Amino acid sequence: MIGVYYRLSLSDEDINEKKKESNSIANQRKTIQMFLETHPEWKHEEIEEYIDDGFTGTSMERPAFQRMMQDVRNNQIKTIIVKDFSRFARDYIEAGDYIERIFPFMGVRFISINDYYDSESTIEDNGMKNFEMVVKNIVNTAYSRDISAKISATDRTKQKQGLYLGGYRAYGFLPDPSDKHKVIVDPVAGKYVRMIFDLAIEGKNTKEIAVILNERGIPTAAKYQIEQKNVTKEQSCWKLKGESWTRETVLRILRNERYKGTYVAREIVQVTPCKKARMRNPEDKVVKIENAHDGIVTPEEYEQAIKVLRTATRRETKRKTKYYPLKGKVVCGYCGRHMVHFEQLKRGNHFRCRYGKNLPDGQCQELPVQDSVIEDMIRNSLSMHLFLFDKALDVLAAQEENILLKKSKLEKQQEALYQQMEDNSREKVKLYEQYSEGEVEKEVFINGREAFSEKDGEIRSAIQKIQEEKKKLIVSKKPDYEQMKQLKKDMDKAGSVLEVSMEIVESFVSEIRVYNQERIEIIWKYDDEILQILAQEKETMEVAI
Numbered sequence: 001m002i003g004v005y006y007r008l009s010l011s012d013e014d015i016n017e018k019k020k021e022s023n024s025i026a027n028q029r030k031t032i033q034m035f036l037e038t039h040p041e042w043k044h045e046e047i048e049e050y051i052d053d054g055f056t057g058t059s060m061e062r063p064a065f066q067r068m069m070q071d072v073r074n075n076q077i078k079t080i081i082v083k084d085f086s087r088f089a090r091d092y093i094e095a096g097d098y099i100e101r102i103f104p105f106m107g108v109r110f111i112s113i114n115d116y117y118d119s120e121s122t123i124e125d126n127g128m129k130n131f132e133m134v135v136k137n138i139v140n141t142a143y144s145r146d147i148s149a150k151i152s153a154t155d156r157t158k159q160k161q162g163l164y165l166g167g168y169r170a171y172g173f174l175p176d177p178s179d180k181h182k183v184i185v186d187p188v189a190g191k192y193v194r195m196i197f198d199l200a201i202e203g204k205n206t207k208e209i210a211v212i213l214n215e216r217g218i219p220t221a222a223k224y225q226i227e228q229k230n231v232t233k234e235q236s237c238w239k240l241k242g243e244s245w246t247r248e249t250v251l252r253i254l255r256n257e258r259y260k261g262t263y264v265a266r267e268i269v270q271v272t273p274c275k276k277a278r279m280r281n282p283e284d285k286v287v288k289i290e291n292a293h294d295g296i297v298t299p300e301e302y303e304q305a306i307k308v309l310r311t312a313t314r315r316e317t318k319r320k321t322k323y324y325p326l327k328g329k330v331v332c333g334y335c336g337r338h339m340v341h342f343e344q345l346k347r348g349n350h351f352r353c354r355y356g357k358n359l360p361d362g363q364c365q366e367l368p369v370q371d372s373v374i375e376d377m378i379r380n381s382l383s384m385h386l387f388l389f390d391k392a393l394d395v396l397a398a399q400e401e402n403i404l405l406k407k408s409k410l411e412k413q414q415e416a417l418y419q420q421m422e423d424n425s426r427e428k429v430k431l432y433e434q435y436s437e438g439e440v441e442k443e444v445f446i447n448g449r450e451a452f453s454e455k456d457g458e459i460r461s462a463i464q465k466i467q468e469e470k471k472k473l474i475v476s477k478k479p480d481y482e483q484m485k486q487l488k489k490d491m492d493k494a495g496s497v498l499e500v501s502m503e504i505v506e507s508f509v510s511e512i513r514v515y516n517q518e519r520i521e522i523i524w525k526y527d528d529e530i531l532q533i534l535a536q537e538k539e540t541m542e543v544a545i
């Protein structure tokens with residue numbers, strides 16, 4: 001059976017009509033039908049449709065997606081077809097997990113029509129691309145995960161006049177009820193923003209401020225906007241990661257010039273011709289108008305906070321250079337050399353290769369990769385591994401149970417054999433007695449004695465066989481089961497940690513290979529173990545069929 005997956009996301013509504021139409025379920029269905037018509041080999045295949053209407057979130061939150069994955073697990077679906085990757089997964093990391101790990105493992109063929117991707121074709125046949133090439137086109141989404149105002153060309157005039165256009169609103173502001181194009185200070189969230197600036201002016205660094213805010217139970221921007229119902233359904237998925245303050249969210253507030261009354265627009269722009277990807281606009285292209293609305297702090301206070309923050313960050317950076325857990329783990333995939341870690345307030349902390357220019361082939365372009373991208377990937381992969389580990393542990397538990405069952409069966413058989421042996425020797429003694437008392441002839445006695453000895457030999461060899469089988473059972477029992485359980489426990493603990501700590505990196509990550517901005521490979525310390533378990537699980541699944 002072929003699984004066809006459609007998704008209509010709420011974000012499609014915000015985009016222009018043409019785009020909306022092209023992403024409609026009807027349109028997705030048409031694309032897929034046309035594709036199927038050109039592939040007669042699937043003519044007689046049954047088609048099952050899975051439709052998620054208005055769900056964005058992660059794959060875990062989409063009901064039809066979940067149903068499809070269940071059918072995959074039940075071996076009902078062997079091929080999955082989607083119109084394009086964006087229908088299927090939210091970003092490269094998620095898509096990568098499915099396409100590189102889960103589907104190959106489950107033996108599912110995956111086709112994304114508009115990306116020219118087919119997991120069973122190479123570039124040579126059908127002009128289909130391999131995953132790596134496709135990833136180059138969608139990796140940008142990992143860099144622009146921030147929800148930004150979606151601004152069309154016709155809105156630019158309004159922007160130049162400093163008019164608020166709706167959509168994403170900065171934490172601490174509300175729309176002006178008398179003029180929807182203007183903003184006023186939110187009396188509640190405005191106080192929180194004020195508090196953050198005050199703490200920064202006092203000399204606290206971003207990490208210290210985040211700790212204080214979390215201790216005082218101040219809602220994050222995401223949490224607050226959701227509580228106030230200021231967000232679309234799509235944005236409510238922030239809830240998952242926006243529960244507590246981090247250095248980054250504090251920094252984002254302190255660097256937002258809107259708080260000193262500046263109107264800011266076009267910070268994020270769409271990259272053409274690849275329409276989906278967005279990036280930060282260069283500083284000189286961002287539209288800014290000073291004193292456009294009421295600020296939460298004065299321009300002087302704003303400058304002071306930034307100035308104090310710089311010293312605080314420099315202080316912290318000095319201390320941190322020794323401790324940033326990913327340092328020493330990140331290498332350039334092309335040069336194989338360690339990448340240099342840059343800690344910059346303005347561009348954000350990032351890794352960058354410094355040797356590529358010396359190489360003749362020019363593959364390494366010394367492109368920066370943000371810490372947050374690598375950290376996100378580690379977190380995402382860890383949670384995926386947790387899922388796989390869970391399954392693997394189930395398999396191991398089932399195997400152990402199976403072994404115990406077999407063992408007890410063998411023990412019962414052995415018990416019965418010992419009983420037979422006893423009965424046999426009792427019979428033999430009886431025969432001796434009968435012979436000595438003259439009740440049986442000598443010939444009968446000799447034949448009988450031989451028969452008893454023979455039977456005794458048979459029983460003994462059967463017992464030996466059972467003992468050998470029992471020994472084999474002990475050997476085939478995985479000695480690393482306990483170790484796996486411990487690893488899983490450690491990962492559970494790590495999975496609930498928001499920050500990628502030294503502990504996590506030391507326990508799980510062996511190396512991180514960065515290939516410009518195309519691809520990041522994480523080499524895990526437990527790869528062999530997980531592969532071994534997964535191979536076992538595959539075996540078990542095949543046996544089950």
Ligand SMILES: [Zn+2]
Pocket residue numbers: 332333334335336353354355356364365366
């Ligand atoms: Zn390099």
